[in-house]
Each structure stands twice: as structure tokens, then as C-alpha cells.
Amino acid sequence: MVALKEHVLLRHRDVPDIRSLDVYLAHGGYQALAKALRTLQPGQVTEMVKASGLRGRGGAGFPTGVKWSYIPKDAPTTYVVVNADESEPGTFKDREIIEGNPHQLLEGTALCAYAIGARVAYIYGRGEFRTLFAGVQQAIDEAYQAGWLGKNIQGSDFSLDIYIHLGAGAYICGEETALLESLEGKLGMPRARPPYPAQVGLYGKPTVVNNVETLANVPPIVRNGPEWYRQFGTERSPGVKIFCLSGCITRPGNYELPLGVPLRVLIEECGGGAPEGRAIKAILPSGASSHLLPGYDPELHLDYESLQAVGAGLGSASFIVLDETVDIVWAISKVTRFFEHESCGKCTPCREGTYWMVDVYRRLLDGRAWPGDVDLLLSIADQMDGKCFCALGEFAICPVRTSVKHFRAEYEARLPDRGM
Amino acid sequence: MTAQDWRQELQEVLKKYPVKQSAVLEALHIRQRDKNYLSDADIRAVAEALEMPVTEVEALVGFYSLFRRQPSGKYVIQVCTDLPCALRGAEAFYRRLCARLGLPPEGGTTPDGLFTVEQVVCLAACDRAPVAQINLQYYENLTDEAMDAIIARLREQAQG
Numbered sequence: 001m002v003a004l005k006e007h008v009l010l011r012h013r014d015v016p017d018i019r020s021l022d023v024y025l026a027h028g029g030y031q032a033l034a035k036a037l038r039t040l041q042p043g044q045v046t047e048m049v050k051a052s053g054l055r056g057r058g059g060a061g062f063p064t065g066v067k068w069s070y071i072p073k074d075a076p077t078t079y080v081v082v083n084a085d086e087s088e089p090g091t092f093k094d095r096e097i098i099e100g101n102p103h104q105l106l107e108g109t110a111l112c113a114y115a116i117g118a119r120v121a122y123i124y125g126r127g128e129f130r131t132l133f134a135g136v137q138q139a140i141d142e143a144y145q146a147g148w149l150g151k152n153i154q155g156s157d158f159s160l161d162i163y164i165h166l167g168a169g170a171y172i173c174g175e176e177t178a179l180l181e182s183l184e185g186k187l188g189m190p191r192a193r194p195p196y197p198a199q200v201g202l203y204g205k206p207t208v209v210n211n212v213e214t215l216a217n218v219p220p221i222v223r224n225g226p227e228w229y230r231q232f233g234t235e236r237s238p239g240v241k242i243f244c245l246s247g248c249i250t251r252p253g254n255y256e257l258p259l260g261v262p263l264r265v266l267i268e269e270c271g272g273g274a275p276e277g278r279a280i281k282a283i284l285p286s287g288a289s290s291h292l293l294p295g296y297d298p299e300l301h302l303d304y305e306s307l308q309a310v311g312a313g314l315g316s317a318s319f320i321v322l323d324e325t326v327d328i329v330w331a332i333s334k335v336t337r338f339f340e341h342e343s344c345g346k347c348t349p350c351r352e353g354t355y356w357m358v359d360v361y362r363r364l365l366d367g368r369a370w371p372g373d374v375d376l377l378l379s380i381a382d383q384m385d386g387k388c389f390c391a392l393g394e395f396a397i398c399p400v401r402t403s404v405k406h407f408r409a410e411y412e413a414r415l416p417d418r419g420m
Numbered sequence: 421m422t423a424q425d426w427r428q429e430l431q432e433v434l435k436k437y438p439v440k441q442s443a444v445l446e447a448l449h450i451r452q453r454d455k456n457y458l459s460d461a462d463i464r465a466v467a468e469a470l471e472m473p474v475t476e477v478e479a480l481v482g483f484y485s486l487f488r489r490q491p492s493g494k495y496v497i498q499v500c501t502d503l504p505c506a507l508r509g510a511e512a513f514y515r516r517l518c519a520r521l522g523l524p525p526e527g528g529t530t531p532d533g534l535f536t537v538e539q540v541v542c543l544a545a546c547d548r549a550p551v552a553q554i555n556l557q558y559y560e561n562l563t564d565e566a567m568d569a570i571i572a573r574l575r576e577q578a579q580g
Contacts, residue, residue, distance in 0.1 A: 086544050087541075087542055087544065088542065089502045089503055089504055089541070089542040089546070090503070090504050090542070090546055091542075091544060091546075092544040092545055092546055092547060094544075095544045095545075122436075126544075127445070127449070127484070127486045127556075128486070128543055128544075128553060128556060129544075130449075130556050131556055131557055131558065163436040163437075165436070165442070165445075165446075166445065166446065166449070167445065167484070168445045168448070168449065168480075168484035168485070168486040168487060169484050169485030169486035169487075170483065170484050170485065171541070171542075182445070183442060184439065184441060184442055185439070185440075185441030185442045185443065185444040185445065185470075185472075185480075186441070186480075187479060187480060187483045188483065188484070203438060203439065244546065244547070245547070246504035246507075246546035246547050246549075247503070247504050247507045247508075247546075248507055252508075252546065252547035252548075253547045254547070284503075288502075288503070320503060320504050320507070320546075322507070326507065331503060331507075334502060334503040334506055335503055338502055338503070338541055338542070341541055342541065344483075
């Protein structure tokens with residue numbers, strides 16, 4: 001397998017028990033925070049993250065250091081919010097970090113808090129992760145006891161409290177402004193942007209919302225420097241990324257790889273190809289929120305730009321593999337049903353559009369299709385496009401449109417006989 | 421749970437936040453935890469403790485899928501049947517589970533009130549499907565045999 005010599009993020013795979021503070025400390029843990037507190041101004045930490053080229057790993061791919069730099073320097077109260085509401089079908093990477101390597105997440109959170117002057121951070125975890133977060137709370141407790149959290153961390157002027165906040169079942173809360181609403185005890189519905197959270201975030205204060213994997217990248221960047229980080233990946237997509245591999249694949253799982261490796265490495269060397277040597281029919285590269293990639297191009301490079309160039313996106317890098325036995329109409333009906341279920345109901349195009357698309361899919365699958373149903377699907381997609389309040393509705397149409405585009409014959413085979 | 425226990429636990433939660441309302445999801449979780457559903461009295465208690473209108477709390481209960489408004493089984497078995505799991509046989513696994521518990525294919529609650537079985541969306545365990553949560557505990561790489569053993573154990577636990 002073409003892998004890193006050692007993991008940067010999934011370090012628990014190389015160092016057993018790194019979830020305990022002693023082991024984490026013995027393997028360079030909290031050295032980045034110590035270095036920042038001793039030798040770096042908050043703005044210098046942000047500059048290092050900027051220079052590393054790290055981009056948000058939750059899906060949007062926004063440059064992390066740039067996001068931090070939008071926090072007003074003179075704000076008296078700011079917050080860090082960790083997005084651990086991992087709910088995208090096909091995505092299970094943050095969960096592994098939370099379970100296996102929680103101190104790296106806490107250290108990354110502390111570095112972000114130091115950079116933006118926050119004294120309080122919340123980790124917003126999905127409610128279904130309740131039992132897993134007991135382990136994170138244990139890590140937090142250990143960090144407090146050893147002086148890596150709390151008042152005057154390691155004798156410095158920097159103080160930080162980290163609290164866990166659990167949601168209660170709503171995919172939409174992964175959208176950062178819906179997450180903030182939910183954290184305030186409200187319905188998890190997205191806010192109008194602007195203002196962005198960096199200006200008006202949690203409790204109206206400037207806030208950075210970062211994904212778990214994003215923050216887990218920060219300690220090694222600060223410890224080893226941006227140049228070290230840029231040795232991985234490509235010029236425009238530097239660094240490492242956890243790829244979640246699921247569906248029709250021999251060895252599903254998380255694989256940490258440098259960005260830019262060819263798809264062949266992920267699918268064949270890591271995943272062992274489709275079961276029983278079957279051919280790959282299509283891939284959803286970013287979970288349910290995917291532009292479907294037809295066929296299998298082993299030389300496709302796995303970075304933000306290359307995925308964009310083929311009309312898709314890297315997103316959260318959640319590769320759901322569909323082999324030749326999979327019925328595309330059925331597969332995309334499942335994904336569409338997911339969006340319908342998770343639409344928050346705030347805006348009409350998403351609430352109604354996803355509902356109508358599910359209705360059409362039900363007819364297609366039940367043998368009750370109307371003659372114009374394929375065009376009707378596309379028409380609904382057109383009516384949602386660019387009109388939804390947040391990305392959920394916009395994502396819902398991606399797999400529908402691209403699957404019709406590439407597999408129209410499979411859809412049309414389900415239409416009533418035109419001769420009748 | 422006594423009224424005093426609940427207030428004490430809530431007080432701990434409230435320490436995390438500058439505003440009371442932020443504690444509402446956790447407060448509802450605490451009230452639901454022991455019996456797997458929320459009664460009218462639970463909703464009123466949460467509204468009163470956090471100084472929120474009852475209708476607003478009720479709306480939250482409707483919005484977030486982990487809250488239940490109807491009495492449910494002692495053990496709520498939630499099987500993910502989203503696409504990645506379905507590609508690993510989760511739908512058929514779910515139907516077989518329902519059949520073995522004497523439930524219709526869409527799920528429901530067993531007459532003895534022990535098990536509620538339902539399909540849920542992604543649980544972030546796609547690589548270990550079929551996967552279920554039982555009262556939020558993960559059970560992964562499930563087979564019919566493994567599930568039967570779990571159910572037998574829970575039955576015993578409920579009797580003992």
C-alpha cells in the first residue's frame with residue numbers, strides 16, 4: 001500500500017493508546033501548544049496555518065488560516081466551535097479521530113483558540129455519538145488535570161475551557177450556522193449569510209467553526225512548520241486527507257493519504273477493488289452530496305482541483321463505490337430520500353423539491369412511472385438550483401442530475417412503454 | 421429519577437453556557453433517558469426550568485430525531501439503511517430482524533414492550549455495516565446470529 005510512513009492524523013494506528021494523555025505526551029503531544037504559548041504570537045499561529053495551505057476538511061475546503069484571520073483582532077469575546085456533527089452518508093472519519101486520537105483534536109482546538117483569542121470552545125458532537133464522547137470527556141478531564149486546559153495553561157496568560165455539546169439528531173446541524181443555532185438551543189436551521197460566523201457567530205460573537213479533521217491537522221503544522229506539511233499533497237491541495245471508503249469495496253474503511261494520489265491507490269491498493277473482481281460502475285466521491293462520477297478512472301488525482309475538473313468535488317472525501325450490480329435509480333433514490341428526510345423545512349425549494357423528487361423515485365421503483373418522469377426530475381432540480389437557502393438543497397440535486405446525465409437509459413427503462 | 425436528581429444534573433449542564441436555553445437538548449435527553457420517550461410533564465418541566473415557552477420546547481422535540489414523543493420499547497434498536505449500509509445488505513438484514521421479532525417489515529414495537537425497531541439514516545459506521553445502535557450503543561459488522569445473541573442477552577437483562 002502506498003501510505004505515509006506514519007499517520008499524521010490517525011496516529012492511534014501507529015501508537016496504541018495515544019488516546020491517553022501520558023502516551024500522547026510521550027509522542028510529542030501538546031508540544032505545538034507549548035511552542036505557541038512560549039514563542040509565538042497569536043497572529044503567528046494563524047500565519048503558519050495559512051502558509052500550510054490547510055483547507056477545511058468538512059467539505060467546503062475553505063482555507064483554514066484565512067477563516068481564522070477574519071476574526072476581528074479587538075473582539076473582547078470570541079468562540080471556537082468544533083463541528084463534530086459528522087452525518088454525511090459515507091463519512092466516518094471524524095468519528096475515528098474522536099475515538100482514537102482525541103488529544104490531537106483538543107490540542108488543535110486550543111491552538112485555534114489561542115490564535116483567535118477565545119477562552120471558551122464547544123465541541124458540537126452529533127447526539128448519536130454520545131457513548132463515544134465519554135472518551136473525549138475523559139481526555140478533557142486529563143488535560144485539565146495536567147494543566148493543558150483551564151486557567152493559565154502551563155503558567156501562561158492563556159486560559160481555555162472546552163465543553164462538549166451534543167446534538168439530538170439532525171444532519172442540517174453540520175451546516176455551520178444551523179449548528180450555531182442548535183448550540184444556542186434553537187431549531188437547527190441555517191442563518192442568512194452574511195454576516196458570517198467570523199463577525200456574528202455563537203451568541204452574536206465572532207466565532208470560528210472548524211471540522212474535527214481540520215483541527216487535528218493543526219498541531220503537526222505548528223510543531224513541524226508549514227513547509228513540513230506542504231511536503232505532502234500538491235501545490236494547491238497541500239497536506240494529508242482521510243478518505244472514507246465504503247459501498248461495494250473489498251476493504252472499506254478510513255485511509256489517510258497525501259492529497260493528489262491517484263484514485264487507483266485508494267480503490268485498489270487500499271480498498272482491494274470491488275468484491276469478487278466486479279467492475280466499478282460509478283463512484284460518489286463526497287458522500288450523498290456528490291456529483292456522481294461514472295465508471296472508474298484509476299488515474300484521477302484525489303485533490304480539490306482535479307475532482308473539480310471532472311465536474312465533481314472532493315468534499316469530505318467520502319467515496320461510496322457502486323459496482324456493476326448496483327441499480328443506479330435505486331441507489332440515487334436512497335440518497336434523495338436521505339435529503340428529503342433531513343431537509344430542515346426552512347425554505348420551500350428544498351422542502352418541497354426533495355419531497356417531489358422522492359415521490360418520482362418511488363414511482364420509478366414501483367413500476368408506476370409516468371411518461372415524463374425523467375424530465376420531471378430534471379425540472380424539479382432546475383427549480384431548486386440556486387434557490388435553496390443553504391447547501392443541503394443544492395447538494396440534493398447533484399446526484400440526481402449527474403446520474404440522469406450518465407445513466408439516462410437506466411431511468412428510461414423504468415418509464416411506461418411508449419408504444420402503448 | 422427524582423426531581424432533585426434532575427435539577428442537580430441540569431445545574432451541572434447549565435454551567436457550560438452563558439444562556440440557559442443552550443441546555444435544552446441536554447435537558448430533554450436527561451428527561452428521556454430512562455424511559456425512552458418524553459411525556460407532556462417532561463416537556464413542561466424542561467420549559468419551566470429553562471424559562472422557555474412550552475410550544476418552543478415541543479417544536480424542538482419534533483425537529484430533532486432522537487427525541488420520542490410516544491412510549492417506546494425498553495430497547496430502541498436503530499438500524500442504518502442508508503446507501504452505503506444498504507450496499508452491504510442492511511435493508512435485507514433489517515427486514516429479517518423485523519420478521520424474527522414478529523414485526524412488520526417496516527418495524528415497530530414488540531407486544532411485550534421490550535424492543536422498538538426502526539430504520540435510521542447514516543450512523544457514521546458505513547465501513548462496518550450492517551450497523552445498529554441500541555439505546556445509542558454501537559453494534560457493528562452485524563450478522564443475524566450476532567443480532568439474535570444480542571436480543572437474547574437483552575431479554576435476559578430485562579428479566580433479571
